[in-house]
Amino acid sequence: MESSLNNACPILMTILILSRFYPIRGEILIYGMFPKCPRPTILNEKKLTSSVRDYLSRRVLRELSEKRGRGTELISLYIPPGRRISEVMANLREEYGKASNIKSRTTRKNVQDAIVKVQQRLKLYEEAPENGLVIFCGAIPGETPGSENIEIYVIEPPEKISLSYYGCDDKFYVEPLKEILEKKDKYLILSIDNSEATIAIASGRNIDIKDELTSGVPGKTSKGGQSARRFERLREMELNEFYRRVAERLNEVYLQNQDIKGLIVGGPGPTKEIFLEKDFIHYELRKKILTIIDTSYTGHQGIKEILEKASEKLQELEIIKERNLVNSFLKLLSIEPDKVVYGLKEVENALLSGKVKLILFSEALDIFIVKIKCSNCNYETTEQHTFQETVILPAKLSSTPCPQCGSTSLHVAEKESLLDKYIEITSEKGVQLELISTATEEGMILYKGFGGVVGILK
Numbered sequence: 001m002e003s004s005l006n007n008a009c010p011i012l013m014t015i016l017i018l019s020r021f022y023p024i025r026g027e028i029l030i031y032g033m034f035p036k037c038p039r040p041t042i043l044n045e046k047k048l049t050s051s052v053r054d055y056l057s058r059r060v061l062r063e064l065s066e067k068r069g070r071g072t073e074l075i076s077l078y079i080p081p082g083r084r085i086s087e088v089m090a091n092l093r094e095e096y097g098k099a100s101n102i103k104s105r106t107t108r109k110n111v112q113d114a115i116v117k118v119q120q121r122l123k124l125y126e127e128a129p130e131n132g133l134v135i136f137c138g139a140i141p142g143e144t145p146g147s148e149n150i151e152i153y154v155i156e157p158p159e160k161i162s163l164s165y166y167g168c169d170d171k172f173y174v175e176p177l178k179e180i181l182e183k184k185d186k187y188l189i190l191s192i193d194n195s196e197a198t199i200a201i202a203s204g205r206n207i208d209i210k211d212e213l214t215s216g217v218p219g220k221t222s223k224g225g226q227s228a229r230r231f232e233r234l235r236e237m238e239l240n241e242f243y244r245r246v247a248e249r250l251n252e253v254y255l256q257n258q259d260i261k262g263l264i265v266g267g268p269g270p271t272k273e274i275f276l277e278k279d280f281i282h283y284e285l286r287k288k289i290l291t292i293i294d295t296s297y298t299g300h301q302g303i304k305e306i307l308e309k310a311s312e313k314l315q316e317l318e319i320i321k322e323r324n325l326v327n328s329f330l331k332l333l334s335i336e337p338d339k340v341v342y343g344l345k346e347v348e349n350a351l352l353s354g355k356v357k358l359i360l361f362s363e364a365l366d367i368f369i370v371k372i373k374c375s376n377c378n379y380e381t382t383e384q385h386t387f388q389e390t391v392i393l394p395a396k397l398s399s400t401p402c403p404q405c406g407s408t409s410l411h412v413a414e415k416e417s418l419l420d421k422y423i424e425i426t427s428e429k430g431v432q433l434e435l436i437s438t439a440t441e442e443g444m445i446l447y448k449g450f451g452g453v454v455g456i457l458k
Helices: 051-068 085-099 107-120 174-181 224-258 271-277 299-335 345-351 387-397 420-428 440-450
Strands: 028-030 076-077 133-140 150-155 165-169 186-192 196-203 207-212 262-267 291-294 340-342 354-362 366-372 382-384 410-415 430-437 453-457
Touching: 028 107, 028 207, 051 174, 076 085, 076 453, 085 107, 085 165, 107 133, 133 291, 186 224, 186 271, 196 224, 196 440, 207 299, 207 354, 224 271, 262 271, 262 299, 262 345, 271 291, 291 299, 291 387, 299 340, 299 430, 299 440, 299 453, 340 345, 345 420, 354 420, 366 387, 382 387, 387 410, 387 430, 410 420, 420 430, 430 440, 430 453, 440 453
Parallel strands: 028 150, 186 262, 262 291, 354 430
Antiparallel strands: 076 133, 076 165, 133 150, 186 196, 196 207, 340 453, 354 453, 366 382, 366 410
16 A cells, blocks of 8 residues: 555445545446455454445435436436346336437437436346336546546445436436435334233334234223232232243344344333343343433334434433543543544554554544646646535636646546545454544534544554
8 A cells, every 4th residue: 555545446336335436437336346456455344433334325315415417318227126137127218218209319319318228237247136226327527528438336335225216417316225225223122011012123213113013911900909919929020920921022122133232121111121120131232221211101013112212312322432532642642642543644544554453533523635637737636625616626626727837627536535535544454433423512623623534553
């Protein structure tokens, strides 16, 4: 690897893994494949922290959403699993014929060229992948009219899609993909009282009811005497057996879904606390208990009530994690300042020399390194811009005179995200990278007080 972040090999963005599109002969593939770089870099998704994966998924959506065509030239194609590719190809041939009726010669050519490119890509598939296939393709305008480039984005979604769709517009139809790619941590939910228990997994907007159990235990008796005490003993035994059955089923669901982020237990009255006091649930699952919620209901309604009341708590958990990370850095800075480093250049040097074990990177540090060149002379410069600035930069440069020759021939030659480079290098070196929002005071301190990036040394 070169001795500078600026020379790091660009990497291809993959869904929920990487964050920048890398063109290969006019094509962009987005399904876990990497381009043949001069120094190929393989990123291990398991090495990426959840904060990085979440941020990169948002970047995927942002990049696709910002793409615009000059007319209705951008194709969006959703193919659900199970649909025959031959049927899709037949539909595309039909759409190619319809496109011949487009009046604008340029639009007609761009649409037909995009359809052909999609057909070429589909020839690589005998059938739709397990989760389906999403393809975006179309002519993306360059700096001047006639400089359009046909770009194609092939996506194998991380979850199954049910939508079958073909459309042409001036933008890509990303909304269905957005629903899939939005952050969807999985939570195991238990709603319980003495009469029933409901077990569910919640992910995003989806609630999957896994099981419903009933106790069959009658309510407490109001009568006194020996028979009442015997009745209570039998009742306690039956309740204990009910708790055991609930725990066994809860453990089964957990062992089948060990990627859950946590367990949330709720219900009316003290039953939930009594249940948790028993030594019935799996020891690993017990470590994942996030919170206990008081509710008015059980069953399906109780699950919904738990999620409504827990939403604020779950958000707090993410904030607490961020605060703890920044506060750990601040504490170390005060007692062992030689164990930390901050500032872009300083962190870069420490990272490349292998001295860093953890990097905190502010999400607000949305920096792109842009290389600008003049087509008329040998003028070249490098600037830093935000993502939004890079969107309008080509149009701005088209009317900006070159400082060296005075011509209006400036253009963007290269654009690289600073975060992408950090992701690549930290993944290769096994360095933990955490992204910190500015939603907390600590996050703002990181961004404004320390340049947005700090490192904790080994």
